[in-house]
Amino acid sequence: xxxxxxxxxxxxxxxxxxxxxxxxxxxxxxxxxxxxxxxxxxxxxxxxxxxxxxxxxxxxxxxxxxxxxxxxxxxxxxxxxxxxxxxxxxxxxxxxxxxxxxxxxxxxxxxxxxxxxxxxxxxxxxxxxxxxxxxxxxxxxxxxxxxxxxxxxxxxxxxxxxxxxxxxxxxxxxxxxxxxxxxxxxxxxxxxxxxxxxxxxxxxxxxxxxxxxxxxxxxxxxxxxxxxxxxxxxxxxxxxxxxxxxxxxxxxxxxxxxxxxxxxxxxxxxxxxxxxxxxxxxxxxxxxxxxxxxxxxxxxxxxxxxxxxxxxxxxxxxxxxxxxxxxxxxxxxxxxxxxxxxxxxxxxxxxxxxxxxxxxxxxxxxxxxxxxxxxxxxxxxxxxxxxxxxxxxxxxxxxxxxxxxxxxxxxxxxxxxxxxxxxxxxxxxxxxxxxxxxxxxxxxxxxxxxxxxxxxxxxxxxxxxxxxxxxxxxxxxxxxxxxxxxxxxxxxxxxxxxxxxxxxxxxxxxxxxxxxxxxxx
Amino acid sequence: xxxxxxxxxxxxxxxxxxxxxxxxxxxxxxxxxxxxxxxxxxxxxxxxxxxxxxxxxxxxxxxxxxxxxxxxxxxxxxxxxxxxxxxxxxxxxxxxxxxxxxxxxxxxxxxxxxxxxxxxxxxxxxxxxxxxxxxxxxxxxxxxxxxxxxxxxxxxxxx
Numbered sequence: 001x002x003x004x005x006x007x008x009x010x011x012x013x014x015x016x017x018x019x020x021x022x023x024x025x026x027x028x029x030x031x032x033x034x035x036x037x038x039x040x041x042x043x044x045x046x047x048x049x050x051x052x053x054x055x056x057x058x059x060x061x062x063x064x065x066x067x068x069x070x071x072x073x074x075x076x077x078x079x080x081x082x083x084x085x086x087x088x089x090x091x092x093x094x095x096x097x098x099x100x101x102x103x104x105x106x107x108x109x110x111x112x113x114x115x116x117x118x119x120x121x122x123x124x125x126x127x128x129x130x131x132x133x134x135x136x137x138x139x140x141x142x143x144x145x146x147x148x149x150x151x152x153x154x155x156x157x158x159x160x161x162x163x164x165x166x167x168x169x170x171x172x173x174x175x176x177x178x179x180x181x182x183x184x185x186x187x188x189x190x191x192x193x194x195x196x197x198x199x200x201x202x203x204x205x206x207x208x209x210x211x212x213x214x215x216x217x218x219x220x221x222x223x224x225x226x227x228x229x230x231x232x233x234x235x236x237x238x239x240x241x242x243x244x245x246x247x248x249x250x251x252x253x254x255x256x257x258x259x260x261x262x263x264x265x266x267x268x269x270x271x272x273x274x275x276x277x278x279x280x281x282x283x284x285x286x287x288x289x290x291x292x293x294x295x296x297x298x299x300x301x302x303x304x305x306x307x308x309x310x311x312x313x314x315x316x317x318x319x320x321x322x323x324x325x326x327x328x329x330x331x332x333x334x335x336x337x338x339x340x341x342x343x344x345x346x347x348x349x350x351x352x353x354x355x356x357x358x359x360x361x362x363x364x365x366x367x368x369x370x371x372x373x374x375x376x377x378x379x380x381x382x383x384x385x386x387x388x389x390x391x392x393x394x395x396x397x398x399x400x401x402x403x404x405x406x407x408x409x410x411x412x413x414x415x416x417x418x419x420x421x422x423x424x425x426x427x428x429x430x431x432x433x434x435x436x437x438x439x440x441x442x443x444x445x446x447x448x449x450x451x452x453x454x455x456x457x458x459x460x461x462x463x464x465x466x467x468x469x470x471x472x473x474x475x476x477x478x479x480x481x482x483x484x485x486x487x488x489x490x491x492x493x494x495x496x497x498x499x500x501x502x503x504x505x506x507x508x509x510x511x512x513x514x515x516x517x518x519x520x521x
Numbered sequence: 522x523x524x525x526x527x528x529x530x531x532x533x534x535x536x537x538x539x540x541x542x543x544x545x546x547x548x549x550x551x552x553x554x555x556x557x558x559x560x561x562x563x564x565x566x567x568x569x570x571x572x573x574x575x576x577x578x579x580x581x582x583x584x585x586x587x588x589x590x591x592x593x594x595x596x597x598x599x600x601x602x603x604x605x606x607x608x609x610x611x612x613x614x615x616x617x618x619x620x621x622x623x624x625x626x627x628x629x630x631x632x633x634x635x636x637x638x639x640x641x642x643x644x645x646x647x648x649x650x651x652x653x654x655x656x657x658x659x660x661x662x663x664x665x666x667x668x669x670x671x672x673x674x675x676x677x678x679x680x
Contacts, residue, residue, distance in 0.1 A: 012647050015662035047649040186605030189646040224552075224589045225645055227658045262545075263552055265587030268643060282547030282573070284586040300544065342649065344610035349649025372611065381606055417648065419610045428606070435643070 003056025005081060008111070009040035010050075010196045011228040012189065017068060018051035024069035025053070028076050036081060042197020044111035045351030046098055054093055057083035063093040098348065098367060103329060105321075105337050106314045107190075107353050110197035116235055118243055121200040127245065129319030133208045134254050138168050141212035145315065147323035149335025154180055154271070154308030155383065155412040155488070157334075157401045160315075163305060166295035167213040170303035175215035177206050177257075178280065178299060178306045181222040181229075182264050182271040185384025187343040187415030191309040193351055195222070195229040198313075199236035203259060205315035207250050209305050210257040218257060219299070220309075221276050223264040234261050268385075268439040272487045273306040275441060286441045287487045308413070310339060329355035334400045344381075344417035345371045354399075361395035364418055375420040379504065381428075383412025385435050386492035388499035389425060408499060410492070425504035430458040432496040436489060446481045447490025453477060454497065461508050471508075474501070525559030525594065532557065533565050541572045547583050551590055560591040596631040596638040598676050600624070601655040604641045607648035612665075616652050617641070619666040623673060623680065636678045 007022040008014075022038065029036045044052060052065035053075075062083040064075060071088060078086040090096055104110075113120040121127070133141050146161025167175060179202065183191040194202060206218045222230045237259050241247040246257045262280060264270050270279045274288035277299050298304025314336065318326045327335045334356035342349050346368040360380060364370070371377055379389045388409035390397070397403055404411050419428075436451035457474045461467055478494035485491040501508060526532070533554060540550045550569055555561050561584050570577045584590050602620055604613055621627055624639050631638040647653035650662030656672060664672070 011660045012650055012662060015647050015650055015653065015660040050650070183646060184644060186644045187607045187648045188644075189648055192646040225642060225655075228660065229646075262548065264589075265548060265551070266589035266642070267587050279548065280545050282545035282583065283579075284582050344607040344648065344651060346649070351649075385606060415607075415648065417607045417610055423610065428609075431606075431609070439643075 003081070004037045004039050006039045006041045006054040006056075006061070008043045008050065008052065009115070010043035010193060011226075012047050012193070013043050013050040013052070014228070016050050016066070020069045021051045021053065021067050021072065024072040028072050032076060034076070034081065039114050041113065042110045042115050043193060044093065044099060045107065045193065045353075046096065046348070047350040048348045049090065052093075053080075055081055055083055059083070059092060061093045063090040063096065064088040065090060098350070098352070102353050103337050103355050104353050105317045105326065105329070106201070106310060106339055107194065107198070107351065108317065109201065110194060113198065115197050115199055115232060116239060118200070118239060118245075121198075125320055126200055126316075127204060127251070129316035130204050130207050130211075130251060132319045133211055134251060138212045138214060141208065141319075142168050144318060144323045145212075148318045148326040149330070149333075150311060150314060150318065150326070151334070151401065152308055153310035153314070153338070153413065155185075155410065157411070160307060160311050163295055163307070164209065164212055166293065167215075167303045167305050170296050172303045174217070174300075174302045175213055176299045176302055176304040177209045177213075177215045177218040178277065178304055179206060179218070179220040179309050179312050180271060180273060180276055180306055181220050181226075181309045182276060183223060183226070183309070183413065184268040184271045185386075185413050185415050187381070187384060187417035188341050188413045189343075190339040190341055190351060190414065192226050192229045194309060194313050195226070195233045199233050200240060201313045201316055202233075202309060203236060203240050203246060205312035206259060207246055207254075207257050208315050208319060209307070209312065211250055211254055213303070213305060214255070215305070216256045216258065218259045219280055220259070220261045221264055221270070221280060222261055223270075224266050230261060230263055237261060268435075269441045269487075269489055272489065275487070276306065277304065284441070286443050287489075289486070310413070331355070331357040331398065331400050332402055334402070338399060338411070338414050340399065340414045340416060342368050342416050342418070345373055345420045346418040347372050356400050357398045359396050359398050360390065360416065363399075363416060364395065368418065371418060371420040373420045373422075375422065377418065378421040378423055379419045379425060379428075381417045381419070381496065382415065383410045383495075384415050385432060386410075386488060386495055387412050387415070388495045389428060389503060390499065391503040394503075409495065425500040425507040426458065426462050427507075429497045429500040429508075430455055430462070432493055432500075433458060436493040440489060444484070444486040444490060446484040447486070447493070450477055450481045450485075450490060451493060454481070454493070458497070458508075462510060464509075464511055467509070471501075526557055528558045528562045528564070530564055530568065533562070534568055537565070537568055537572045546573060547575075547580065548587075551584060551587075555590055558594075560594045563592070596635050598637045598657055598678070599640065600637055600673075601640045601642040601645070602628070603643070603645045603647070603651070603653040603655075605644040605648070607644075608651040608653055611651035613652040616654075616664065616666060616669060620669060623670060624678065625680070632678075637673075637676070
C-alpha cells in the first residue's frame with residue numbers, strides 16, 4: 001500500500017471541485033482494487049492550484065493540481081499514489097516557491113494535518129504552548145505575549161499583551177475570552193482557512209488566554225456566511241472537550257474553560273468588537289461608547305478579552321517557540337508574521353504568511369504573477385472595504401502598520417485585493433459609501449447620514465453637477481466622518497473614498513479629455 | 522436543499538424552550554427557527570419575548586437588524602451572489618445582471634414559481650477564487666456566466 005492521499009476539505013477547495021475529486025479518487029481506487037488512505041486536509045493556501053491533491057512519498061508530499069475529476073483516471077495510470085510523473089505534478093509541495101518562501105508560524109499546520117484529528121495536532125506540536133503556559137502565572141503569560149510584540153490582527157493593531165494585562169488586573173467573579181471570527185472584510189479568508197484547516201490552534205490560543213486572565217468561558221463569534229467553518233469548528237470544540245483538553249479543567253490540571261461557537265447573522269458591523277459583544281448578548285449590533293473598554297466592562301458587563309482569530313491562533317506558537325523567536329520576525333513596531341490574503345483580480349491568489357515588511361509589489365508581481373485577466377494592473381485595495389485604494393506608484397510600500405498609516409492606508413486584516421484597468425475608482429468610492437450606509441448600525445450621525453449623503457455627492461460629481469463645489473463638500477464630509485464617527489466603519493469609510501479621489505482623479509471626471517481605459521470598453 | 526417545515530407555533534415554542542437557557546439566547550433561537558422553517562415568522566416575536574422576558578420591540582429590533590433573517594419563506598433554492606470588492610474585481614457586477622436575467626428575478630427577490638431566491642451577500646470568504654456564489658450553503662468559486670448557468674441547470678430551474 002502506498003502513502004496517504006490528501007484532498008482538501010477547505011471551503012475554497014470545495015468551491016472548485018475538491019469534493020468531486022475526492023469522490024472520483026475513491027471510486028477509481030475501488031475500481032482498480034487499490035487500497036488507499038485518504039485524508040481530507042485543510043488548504044495549503046495556494047488557492048489557484050486548488051483542488052490540490054497531495055500524496056505522501058518517502059521524499060515528502062508530492063502535489064498535483066489543479067486536479068479535475070476527469071484527471072483522476074490519468075493520475076492513477078501515472079501511479080500518482082506513489083508520486084508518479086504526470087502533467088499536473090508540481091513536485092514536492094514544500095518546494096513550490098510560493099509556499100517555500102513563506103514563514104508559516106500561525107498557519108504552520110494548516111493544509112498539512114487532518115483538521116479534526118487530535119492525534120495529528122499533537123504530533124505537529126499541538127498543545128505544547130498550552131502545556132508551557134500552564135506552568136506559568138497569569139502575569140508571566142501576559143508578559144510573554146507582550147514581549148512577543150503581537151498586535152491585534154483584526155485591523156487595529158493594538159498590542160495584545162496590554163489588552164490581556166488590563167483583563168488580568170480587572171477584579172471580577174467572571175471573565176470572558178471572545179474570539180472575533182466575524183471576518184467580514186472582502187479579500188480576507190484567513191480566519192475561515194484556519195477554522196477549517198487547523199481549528200485546534202484557535203482552541204489552544206483561547207485556552208492560553210483563559211488561563212492567563214482567569215476566564216472560564218469563551219465564545220467564538222463566527223459569521224453566518226461561513227456555515228462550513230462553523231460546522232468544522234463546532235466539531236473541533238466537541239472533540240477537544242470530550243478529550244478533556246478544555247471543559248471542566250484545561251488539560252486535566254488547569255482551571256475550567258468552556259468554549260462555545262456562536263453564529264453571527266450577516267451584519268458587517270458585528271466585526272467591531274463592542275457591536276460583536278452586543279450581538280453575543282442577543283441584541284442589535286449597536287456599537288458601544290468607549291470607555292468603558294471591553295477589557296473592563298465587556299460581555300455581560302464583565303472583563304473580556306476580545307481578540308481577532310489570527311491573534312489568538314498565533315498565541316500557541318509564541319509559547320511553543322518563545323516570545324523572542326516570534327519577535328525576531330518583522331520590522332519596526334510590526335513584529336512577527338502577517339497572514340496576507342492575496343485576492344481579487346490576481347493570477348495566483350492565496351494565503352501568504354510572511355514577516356511584516358514585504359512590499360505590495362513583491363506580493364502582486366512576484367507571488368501573484370500579475371492580474372488574472374492578463375490586463376494591466378491599475379489599483380489595489382488593502383484592508384477590506386474600509387482600506388485605501390493604491391495606484392502603481394505606491395506599490396513599494398512595505399506591509400507594516402506604520403508604513404501604511406504614513407500613506408493614509410491600513411493593513412486591516414491583511415486582505416489585498418487587486419484590480420485591473422477596467423476598474424472605475426469613482427464607482428468603487430461610491431460603493432464604499434453605499435456599503436457604509438447599508439451596514440451602519442445607525443448609532444452615530446456621521447456614519448448613518450454621512451454615508452448616504454456621501455454616496456449622493458459622489459454621484460453628483462460623477463454626473464458633473466457643480467463638480468468644484470461638490471468636491472469641496474465631499475472632502476468636508478469625509479473629514480467629519482473621520483473625526484466624528486463612533487467606530488471604524490464611519491471613521492474609515494473615507495479611506496477608500498479619499499484615496500480613490502487622490503490617486504485616480506480622472507475617474508471622477510467624465511469630461512476629462514483622455515477617457516480612462518475602462519470608459520472606452 | 523431539504524424543504525423547510527411549514528410554520529407551526531407549537532414547534533417554535535419547543536425550539537425556543539430548548540435554547541432559552543443560553544446566555545444571550547436571541548440569536549441562537551432565531552437561527553434555529555430560521556433553519557427549521559426557512560424564515561422567521563412574525564408570530565415568533567411575542568413567543569421569544571415571553572420566553573426571554575424581553576419586550577416584543579426588543580425582539581423585533583433584533584430580527585430586523587440582521588440581514589441573515591428572512592421575514593418571508595425563501596424559494597426552494599437560495600442563491601447568494603457575492604458582491605464584495607474582490608468579486609467586483611472579477612466581474613461580479615456583470616454576473617449579477619446575468620443571474621437576474623437567467624433566473625428572471627431581481628436581486629433580493631424570489632421567483633414566482635418559488636424555485637429560487639436570488640440574494641446579494643457581502644463576502645463569502647472565497648476572494649482568491651472570485652466571483653463566488655453560494656447555493657444552499659455550498660460555496661462555488663470562479664463562477665462566470667457559463668458556470669452559473671451550469672449550476673442553475675443542475676438544480677433543474679427552468680428559464
